[in-house]
Amino acid sequence: MLTLLLSTALISSAKSPLTYQLEQVADRPDLIAVSVETKQLGTFQALPAKTFTNDTQPVLFCVTTNGSQSAVEYQTPIQCDHVTWQLPLAEIDQNGFDIAEQIDSYEPRKGWRFISEFNSLPRFSMGNDDPVPAQVCTPDSQCGWMPNADQPPLFVIWGLKPIELDVNGKAVKITTDTEQILQTVDKWKPALESQLNYLISLYPDNTVNQWDIAFFRRDKQAGSVSGAAGSDKILINVILNDGQLEDNEMPMLLKIAAHESMHLLNTNSPGWASESIAEYYAIKSLDKTPYDFASPQTQWQNFKQSFPFATTGLLEANSRVSKEQQYQYYPLFYVKGPAFWQALDQSLTDKGESLDTRLPTLTFNKDGRLSEASIADLTNVIGEKKWYEIANLYL
Ligand SMILES: [Zn+2]
Incomplete structure (x- = not known):
């Protein structure tokens, strides 16, 4: 029986x-056609694309070799x-590309x-729910x-020319729509290198060896900048003031860049911990560079003066966000969360230890709490x- 199962698995893989x-x-210029040859699948079904802010799914058509078209129902x-x-x-x-919305977009002036x-690329499966492996190819064959x-x-x-960086043997491909990012590479590259080296060292078992970073300009007047981590690349907004990249940005x-990179390395934490650890270590990684950022404790002390849900603990915020989609609690992950990790890191440092070495061993319960084993490990120190x-102060 075991042999049979194994050989079936081999055939399907x-x-x-x-x-x-x-x-x-x-x-x-505002329309992309996607086509997938599915003949070799025999009988299959389309699985809805992952969704983000809405449930829209692309309308699929089945096209036969003689050219006839019919609608494809999902599942x-x-x-x-x-x-x-x-x-x-x-x-x-x-204003530039708003990364936070993650909407399929084109740049009419520069052509990328x-x-x-999300909402764009359904998967296909044969019988079971496991999708058939698939690659997505751009018009320029990437x-x-x-x-x-x-x-x-x-x-x-696609439509942007990448430059390749070597960060300690890891290939980092940089693409950008902003000439000034390329012109200032000597300024930010050493800092980014030392940050990435530090973050990679926190996860000795990580298997990430390709690091694509795409920088997109965002006008300061637009009032929002963000980043996002995808499966093989991270997206970062660069603030331009009147078209200029200023030193203080x-x-x-x-x-x-460091926050989103942390998401590639730390993939096993619940929402509140994933965001707050990424943010805490993003700020901590700047300690290794000539640049610095307001400390998480200082930011939290200011933020809590005016944030209406400041007294809500991180775990309650986590459950409100994950179970009830109450995103108004989300900012706590980015400000109260890093303050929590900083307080913990400081206490460990006072005892001659550090959060750094404990990070890969932290485990969490299903409800988002730190596991009893992790808490025991921390209280020991x-x-x-x-x-x-x-x-009591934060969780
Ligand atoms: Zn994040």
Whole structure:
């Protein structure tokens, strides 16, 4: 029985991967056509794309070799030679690309394009729910693998020329729509290198060896900057003031780069911990550079004066966000969370230890709490009294 199961698994994993070919629709800069050859699958079904801020799914068509078209229902068995669909692109305005929205977009002046897996790239499966492996190829023949459904989303970018950096043997590909990022590479590269070296050293078992970073300009007047971590690349907004990259924006840029990089390294923490650890270590990594950032404790002391949910503990905020989608509590992860980790790190340091070495061993319960084993490990060093004092203030 075991042998039989094993050989079945081998056969299905040996299935040749699908290729999603992206093409620009002629005379429509705002429209991308996707086509997948599905003939070799036999009977299969389409699984809805991962969703982000809304539930929209692309409308799929089955195209046979004789050219006839019919609609494809999701999660319904079908046989079909090709599946095609179209993705409308939003035009990026003068303010620049808003990474937070992760909307499929095009830049009419510079010609680059962005597609996120969210709401755009369904998967295909045969019988069971496991998707068939697939790669997504841009019109200029750059291909990326569709990540597993539980991994960060695939981001596809084309139309920008990358530069390659070598960070301690790891290849980091930088793309940007901002000339000034390329012109100032000597300024930020040493800082980013030492930050990434430090962060990588925190996770000795990490298997990440490719690091694509895409910087997109965002006008200061637009009032929002963000970053995002995808399965194989991170996106970072660069603030430009009247088209100029100012020196004092460098710490923010480097902090976001480090924060998003942490998401590639630390993939096993619940929401509150994932964001707060990323933010704490993003700020801590700047200690290794000529740049610095307000300490998490200082930021929290200011923030709590005016934030309406400041008294809510991190665990309650976590459950409100994850179970009830009450995103108004989300900012606590970024400000109260880093203050918690800093307090803990300081207590460990007072005892001659550090949070750094404990980071990869931290475990969490299903409800988001630090596990009993992790708490025991911490109280062994800082004492129960200190632990409860910190937990009471923040958790
Ligand atoms: Zn984050």
